[in-house]
Amino acid sequence: MTTIRIGAAPEAYEGKGLYLDGASAEPRKAELRIDEARRALAILMPRKDPVYWPLTEIRKLPDQSEQDMAVMRLAKDPLARLILTTAQDQEIMRVRASELHRRPPVEGKRRLVVWGASALGAVALMIFVLIPFLADNLAGLLPASGKRALGESVFEDVRVALDRTGVDPLPLCEGPEGLAALEKMGTRLFPNQSEEEALVVHVLDHEMVNAFALPGGIIVFMRGLLEKTETPEELAAVYAHEVGHVRALDPSRIALRTTGSAGVLGLLLGDFAGGAAVLFATNRLIQADYTQEAEAAADAFAHQAMLDADLAPEALATLFKRLREEYGEPEGVVQYFLSHPSLGDRIEAARAATPADATFRPLLEAAEWDALRGICGE
Amino acid sequence: MGLLTILTVGIYRFWARTRLRRWYWSALRPGGFPLEYTGTPLEKFLGFLVAVVILAFYIGVINLVLIFLSFSLLSAPGAAYLLTILGVIPLWFFAAYRAQRYLLARTRWMGLRFGLEPGAWGYALRACFHWFLTLLTLGIWHPRLRYALARYRHNRTFFGTQRMEQGGNRTMLYPAFVHVMIGGFLTLGAIYETAPELGPFFAALESEDFSSFEASSPSWRLFYIAIPWLIFGLVYYGVEGRKLLINTLSVGETGFDIRPRIGKVLWISISGNLARYGAVTALAMVASLLLIGGALTQGLTMEEVSEGDPETLFRAVTQDLPGWLSTAVVVVFYFLIFLMWNVLTHVFLTMPTWRHYAETLNLTGTPHLATIDQRARDESREAGGFAEALDVGAAI
Ligand SMILES: [Zn+2]
Numbered sequence: 001m002t003t004i005r006i007g008a009a010p011e012a013y014e015g016k017g018l019y020l021d022g023a024s025a026e027p028r029k030a031e032l033r034i035d036e037a038r039r040a041l042a043i044l045m046p047r048k049d050p051v052y053w054p055l056t057e058i059r060k061l062p063d064q065s066e067q068d069m070a071v072m073r074l075a076k077d078p079l080a081r082l083i084l085t086t087a088q089d090q091e092i093m094r095v096r097a098s099e100l101h102r103r104p105p106v107e108g109k110r111r112l113v114v115w116g117a118s119a120l121g122a123v124a125l126m127i128f129v130l131i132p133f134l135a136d137n138l139a140g141l142l143p144a145s146g147k148r149a150l151g152e153s154v155f156e157d158v159r160v161a162l163d164r165t166g167v168d169p170l171p172l173c174e175g176p177e178g179l180a181a182l183e184k185m186g187t188r189l190f191p192n193q194s195e196e197e198a199l200v201v202h203v204l205d206h207e208m209v210n211a212f213a214l215p216g217g218i219i220v221f222m223r224g225l226l227e228k229t230e231t232p233e234e235l236a237a238v239y240a241h242e243v244g245h246v247r248a249l250d251p252s253r254i255a256l257r258t259t260g261s262a263g264v265l266g267l268l269l270g271d272f273a274g275g276a277a278v279l280f281a282t283n284r285l286i287q288a289d290y291t292q293e294a295e296a297a298a299d300a301f302a303h304q305a306m307l308d309a310d311l312a313p314e315a316l317a318t319l320f321k322r323l324r325e326e327y328g329e330p331e332g333v334v335q336y337f338l339s340h341p342s343l344g345d346r347i348e349a350a351r352a353a354t355p356a357d358a359t360f361r362p363l364l365e366a367a368e369w370d371a372l373r374g375i376c377g378e
Numbered sequence: 379m380g381l382l383t384i385l386t387v388g389i390y391r392f393w394a395r396t397r398l399r400r401w402y403w404s405a406l407r408p409g410g411f412p413l414e415y416t417g418t419p420l421e422k423f424l425g426f427l428v429a430v431v432i433l434a435f436y437i438g439v440i441n442l443v444l445i446f447l448s449f450s451l452l453s454a455p456g457a458a459y460l461l462t463i464l465g466v467i468p469l470w471f472f473a474a475y476r477a478q479r480y481l482l483a484r485t486r487w488m489g490l491r492f493g494l495e496p497g498a499w500g501y502a503l504r505a506c507f508h509w510f511l512t513l514l515t516l517g518i519w520h521p522r523l524r525y526a527l528a529r530y531r532h533n534r535t536f537f538g539t540q541r542m543e544q545g546g547n548r549t550m551l552y553p554a555f556v557h558v559m560i561g562g563f564l565t566l567g568a569i570y571e572t573a574p575e576l577g578p579f580f581a582a583l584e585s586e587d588f589s590s591f592e593a594s595s596p597s598w599r600l601f602y603i604a605i606p607w608l609i610f611g612l613v614y615y616g617v618e619g620r621k622l623l624i625n626t627l628s629v630g631e632t633g634f635d636i637r638p639r640i641g642k643v644l645w646i647s648i649s650g651n652l653a654r655y656g657a658v659t660a661l662a663m664v665a666s667l668l669l670i671g672g673a674l675t676q677g678l679t680m681e682e683v684s685e686g687d688p689e690t691l692f693r694a695v696t697q698d699l700p701g702w703l704s705t706a707v708v709v710v711f712y713f714l715i716f717l718m719w720n721v722l723t724h725v726f727l728t729m730p731t732w733r734h735y736a737e738t739l740n741l742t743g744t745p746h747l748a749t750i751d752q753r754a755r756d757e758s759r760e761a762g763g764f765a766e767a768l769d770v771g772a773a774i
Contacts (some may be wrong), residue, residue, distance in 0.1 A: 010395075020489030026748035027411070028487060061414065079752065080490050084412070093748035095588055114422055119427040120436075126438040134439065138446045146449040260442035319586065 015089040019043050019051070022079025030082070032089065041097070043082065053082075059098040059104075072097075075104070088094040127261045135256035139249045146197045147252055149217030154255050155202070155214055162206055173203040173223060178375025181368040185236055187307050188363060190243065199243065205376045209323070209350060215252040223376045228323065231365040232372070233315035237302055237350075241316065244301030251295050299346055303353035310361040317350035392426070393419040396431035403485065405733055408634075409741045417484035425480075425762055440465055467509075471502035475531070478764035482535060483755070490538035491753050498535055504530055517562065521551035521619070528623050537629050538750040546626035554618035561608030568600035610644070617643045620735075637738045643731060657722055658715055664715070667712060705729035 015032035031044040034131045047263040061071040070090045072082040084090050093100060158194050159169035181248070182201050193199065200215040209224040221235070229235045245251060290298075303313040320343055364372070419664040428739055444461045475498040482492040508523035509704070532544040575598075617638050624636045722741045 023490040023752050024748065025488040025490045051465065061400070061404075063404070064412070065401050065405040071414065073414065076414075079489060081414075106420060108420060108424065112420060112427075115424050115431070119430040122434045126434050131438055131442060132434075134442050138442070142450050146451075150445075150449045159480040254443060256446065259445045260438050281409045316398040348577045 003164060003178035007183035010287065013092055015084070015092060016086070017043070017138060017223075018083040018085070019045060020081045020083070022077070031080075051080075056099050057096045058093065059102060060093070060100045062101070111255075125153075130255055131260040132162075132216075132253075135260060136251050138256055139252035141297070142252055144213070144216070148218070150202075150255055151214035151218040155218055155220070158214075158220075159204065161352050162204070162208075171205045173205050173376035175371065175375040175377060177368070177371035178203070178373075181232075181364055181372040183373075184368065185232065185239060185363060185372075188311075188324045189236055189240055189305055191309075197247075199246075201239075211238050211242055213245040213251045215246075215255050217243075217246050219243065219246070226373050226375065228326075229319060229373075230322070231315060231318075232362075232369050233311055234319040235372075236309075236311055236318065236363055237306060237313065237316035238304040241298050243305065244298030245290065247301060248294060248297055250290050250298070254290075280328065296349070297344070300351055300353075303350065307353070307355075307358075310359075311363060312354050312358070312360050313350050314354040320347050320350070386421070390640065392422040395419075396422065402729070404733055405729070406736045407737055408487065408736075409744055411488050415484060416486060422762060436468075436469075441510050462659055468502045468506055471505040472498045472636050475501040476532060479756070480762040481520075484602040487537070489752070490750060491755065493536040493756055494531070495534040495536070497530070501530055518559070521555045521660075524549055524619060525623070532623075532627055538753050540630045540750045543628050544623070544626065545628060546622065550622055550626070551615075551619050554622060555611075557607065557611030557614045558765075561604060561611040563694050564600060564604035565608055565679055568598075568604045572602060575764075600757070601756055613644055613647060614640055623754075624739075630750070631743040633742040635740045635742055636735065638735055639738070642734055646730045646734065648726065649724070650730065653720055653726040654722040661715060661718065701714070 013032070013034045017029040017030050019028045020026075021028070027047045028048070033042040033044065034040075034055075035042045035052060038052055038054070039056075040054045041058060043051040043053065045051075052074075057075045058071050059075050061073060064071065064217065068085070070084045070093070072084065072093065074080060084093065156169060163170045173181050182203070186199060186201060190197075190199065197217060199219060201219045201221070203221045203223065203226065208220045208222045209225045209228050210222045211225050212220050219239065221301065223239075226235070229238070299316070302316060306313040306315070324343060324347075396415070396417055399415040401416065403413040406413045429764040446466070448461065479494040479496070481496070482494045485492045505523075505527060508519065508526055512519040512523050525546070532542050536544045572579075574750075594604050617640050621636055623639055627634055
């Protein structure tokens with residue numbers, strides 16, 4: 001008798017395996033042959049019809065922890081399995097079944113695209129529509145004590161985030177004469193504060209040229225800003241501008257928005273990147289990404305407050321102009337009031353708000369101003 | 379795999395987890411037949427996306443409203459955080475049950491599917507109730523909780539068409555709990571005895587200055603017995619409890635006989651932890667040696683090096699490099715530690731424990747299995763996505 005050999009086929013292969021038909025939990029001992037005419041593996045069991053697996057359709061289960069046993073399946077049959085326990089049987093399969101390691105085709109690509117888009121859409125809807133809407137409405141309903149508590153908790157977070165080691169909060173500058181000068185500036189600008197509107201002013205020891213407002217009338221100046229302002233009036237203008245934000249409830253809105261958004265982003269990114277989301281949120285608070293309308297309104301508030309206190313609103317224009325000259329175009333600069341493209345308009349507005357024939361009273365004595373600028377010590 | 383996970387901002391974790399599960403499942407061979415995991419990464423990713431869509435609304439709005447209420451009513455954030463966590467707890471148990479259902483629906487043995495009946499809300503309800511009692515009783519209720527939840531899950535579990543059944547009774551886990559009780563009791567006793575000195579002790583710990591602290595109470599020694607006993611008790615409770623639960627479980631006429639050895643499991647957890655902490659410590663030491671060497675070549679004196687904190691040293695070493703490069707070095711180092719930790723945990727802790735359980739497992743009454751038939755496929759569309767989104771801790 002002659003055998004026609006195909007490929008590396010050995011002489012009439014006789015193997016053994018355990019066949020699981022996937023319908024019941026009864027393993028069947030099977031004799032294995034290669035049916036060259038059908039180009040298939042014949043699985044022969046007592047008292048059962050033989051099963052033929054086309055050689056090119058046989059797949060081996062991937063990622064098995066032990067190699068002493070190999071489990072085979074048929075590409076299109078999700079249930080039936082053939083277990084091979086000897087090295088020889090596995091070797092035959094490796095040689096004869098040419099597509100043993102082919103991966104199944106990817107199913108459900110469309111659904112993936114649809115759900116992927118929906119997930120992004122839902123998160124975007126939350127962050128850009130629903131959370132801002134809720135935050136804007138809830139901000140007005142917060143009582144004064146609640147706003148102050150919110151502001152204080154945010155302030156603590158900001159201090160920790162700004163510190164380079166990220167562990168201790170950034171120190172406050174508390175030179176007594178400097179604080180007295182700040183107090184004087186505050187009383188001059190806002191002489192009749194109701195208890196509801198009471199302000200708290202802090203100076204942070206940080207080189208950033210920045211000032212920001214937090215919920216509950218907490219105004220924060222950075223040391224960098226004190227170094228860049230040349231007259232007390234310039235600082236007073238920034239002060240009044242920040243109070244403008246507080247009165248318009250801008251910081252409360254942003255704080256509520258970020259707490260909502262941080263939770264959603266953390267959910268999407270998982271533990272690993274969740275920390276980054278929180279950091280991003282804190283960053284947004286200091287950057288105080290207000291709309292142009294909010295900035296213009298705060299400016300207008302500042303102009304009026306300055307005029308009421310016999311101070312020239314133009315101080316805001318001089319400060320902005322100098323910062324623009326020093327840092328060039330606003331783009332790419334971290335400082336918040338430089339990041340708005342309408343800086344030219346804001347300078348113009350400050351100038352226009354200053355009547356030509358008005359007379360102004362000085363704000364601080366030279367010694368007081370020096371004390372204020374040196375509030376952080378040497 | 380870990381590397382790919384990091385590089386793809388975590389998306390590869392669905393692929394990594396699928397491969398890991400195939401590997402772990404195949405190592406379990408009850409009666410000589412390996413388990414097979416048939417879940418796909420894509421369905422996991424999809425399920426995660428579905429969960430994100432639903433949870434985004436829940437978490438976003440709830441977070442915001444709770445923060446608002448907490449600040450407007452109590453002027454403090456604490457209550458909001460607490461409420462947010464409390465609000466997520468039932469969801470967490472719900473997600474755990476659903477994840478279990480998905481896992482069983484994608485597990486095969488001898489060609490047949492496993493399955494878990496729906497019942498996630500009932501599970502969440504019972505879990506909340508029992509955990510409440512456990513907290514109230516300082517943990518003494520925990521064996522009751524463990525039994526009740528296992529029973530709830532197991533009695534809803536199917537192998538093919540055959541329903542499983544959890545035998546035993548509500549109090550049967552207490553013998554396994556005895557060492558936790560002794561260890562816990564001793565710890566409480568030690569805390570009570572040394573209570574007047576605990577304040578100064580933690581103050582010294584905080585300031586890292588123990589010079590002024592002196593332990594005068596002889597009861598401090600009690601901690602040397604109490605803490606190891608408690609740790610041993612927890613491991614014992616884990617192993618012995620699992621053994622009791624599995625050995626009273628049955629699939630029709632087929633039963634289980636598992637005999638994990640506590641000594642072996644303790645050894646695995648001690649050696650495994652030594653291996654992973656040791657490796658990370660070694661890596662940190664190599665890094666600090668490099669840092670010190672670098673600082674010295676940068677012209678810093680020995681004195682400056684020993685005085686300087688790591689940040690100053692790092693700054694000194696990388697001063698000539700562009701900023702992005704020094705950031706990249708830190709990021710790579712951080713990922714390296716993360717990666718090594720993961721790999722070592724699998725190789726020295728999870729897999730050996732898993733294998734030990736598998737090796738000591740035998741089946742009784744196996745002829746009955748041949749009469750069990752296949753069950754229909756459970757789509758389980760969200761594929762454990764809620765658990766993934768909520769970080770419900772699954773080892774694999
Ligand atoms: Zn502004």
